[in-house]
Amino acid sequence: MSVSNEVLLTVTGLEKSFGENKVLKGITTEVKKGEVISIIGPSGCGKSTFLRCLNRLEEATEGEIKFRDYTVTDKSVNINEVREKVGMVFQHFDLFPNMTVKQNIMLAPVQLKLMSVEEADKRANELLTRVGLLDKADSYPAMLSGGQQQRIAIARCMAMNPEIILFDEPTSALDPEMVGEVLHIIEELAEEGMTMLIVTHEMGFARQVSTRCMFFNEGVIEEENAPEEFFGNPKSNRLKDFLSKVL
């Protein structure tokens, strides 16, 4: 669980507007290999939009995003190559209902010719064992609980061997008793040194797992710090106010 000096992601002056509504108003930051960054903030502050700009599910209006040698904001860059390395886990899991659990996991590595069917099958079994759902390999998503589905979604993302994983409120759509099982897996990934950006409302989790916390407010990073300082000694009034409400 060590942060290296190798920079994976650089964001410079990122702005994003939806029509008249400016959601991101100039975000500048960088992400080093091994960092686990929790992004918190009130709803509508641009956390999710920020995350979605990083793999270009949203087009940035202004500014630049670089992932290693790829300029994500450059239209001529092959975004699919970036996405192979920058995985994403969604609030609503978004498993493919027309495929079994295992097919969900194997689809991208096989179709993108990163693995043979045998390799992908082996990898899927490993990942399923790891998330504790090997017995569900041939089930369809509709038969699984929300917590199970999200664990599969994480496995699907892991199958691509990403360098960064973006988590967009991974536990927000779950019943309370299932939140733990999903957080537990993310925690394990953190321990292995996976670089992650996590938009979350789970403060305890953020405090425990993160190497850095960001507080988003009205389209800017209002405050960022290591978790102890961030939660123990917040500087800005807005963060103080926010934490007093949620803790």
Add this chain to the structure above:
Amino acid sequence: MKKHSGKRRLAKFGTLLIVLTCVLSLAACGSKVKENTVLSADDVAGKTVGVQLGTTGDTFVSDLETDGSNTKVERFNKGADAVQALKQGKIDCVIIDEQPALKFAGSNSDLKVLDEEYADEEYAIAFAKGNSLRMEIDGALEELKSDGTLDKILSNYVGEEIGQHPYVSENNGSKGTLTMATNAYFPPYEYYDNGKVTGIDADIAQAFCDKLGYKLVIEDMEFDSIITAVSTGKVDFGMAGMSVTEERKQNVDFSVSYAQSKQSILVRDPEAAAAASSFSAKFKADFLDDARYNYILKGLVNTLIITVFAALIGIVIGFVTAMIRSAYAYTGKPKFLNLLATLYITIIRGTPTMVQLLIMYYVIFASVNASKILVAVLAFGLNSGAYVSEIFRSGIMSIDKGQTEAARSLGLPYGKTMRFVILPQAFKNVLPALANEAIVLLKETSISGYIGLNDMTRGGDIIRSITYDAMFPLFGVALIYLVLVVVLSGLVSKLERRLRANERK
């Protein structure tokens, strides 16, 4: 579950049977037909008059329509339909050429022809303007007149010696083929007999073709389509008991006259005992005599061919255009193809299917000698494609945006996302709508008769024009459509269940 749906199906069928029985008994009761009120030509004014659309009878009574006498004119596509309406009391008289009038009166004991006659007229053959074939045939007609062949043919159909002088063709047509347009609901000039168009016109045409060394092909179509077919060159000549009129002369050239006729008034005969033939006799006449069920069976084959191939074309076109439009909605490309696809869908959905079919036959394929089935398959396929396109597109749009995002976030390109994630789900969602479109298509092919294609509906119509019985041919045809639709929807719901089942493991 299965038992339940079986019971429900049984209940549905039972209800259907009850309704059918009610309709049948109602038809059998034969409510009293109105008394005849047209006793002379003077009585025609102020009555409801039936004519065949575009005939001289039509031209004649059209004057009455506007002269303040309150005469109503009902125009029918076929003489036989007008006769049926007369028998049922829906109209008061039918004005039609003399020979068909006599023939209709002869085969319907409850009808008679008034002694008085309307204007004399001459029948002639129609050619495209400037077609030199006219001179050739004029010469042949003159020869046939002078050697007595024409009179002999006429006497085989009219007068005392009916059936005694059949014309026998002895030529094999070395000079090529001539196509004749006619409307085979106009006995004795042209009508169906044993599945073949026969009559005075058919025999005369055969005679001059024999004389000139041509092979004769007869195409049956709506009467009001004949002039168009001739002037656009779809056929070589039109011959359908057609009188020479000024309006027609503006569009076609006419041959020398080959027969004289008058317009007659056909009315109900109050004297005649209501010739109520029994159900079984009607059934026998409609289907069994001369193996008339073959008209419907052959039509059924055509209906199925058109439906199946049009559906295939529709699915291909619909799929391609839906993919273009969805790609455009998602990526903004391809602009030009999207414009084209949108234009296509707008035009097809904005105009009636029948108009499209007629345009395909009379405009697009005007100068090409393509089979009618092919024309119908193309017209219905193009039509269906627009609707299928919208069905596919709505299916694609109905899939949650998260599915696309999840697939794209794994690095899958747009095409693979569509193929493996979106389309399989979309297809399952649109299956009921697709089945519905197939059902609509099947039934829509019943307008094929308008380009003279013998589909199932037209098969029933031909029987109707022979037996003058509307009920059995129409019910028979309706029943077959119904069975086809029920079977089709049954197959689809089976497929649907199978597709859903594998998600419930």
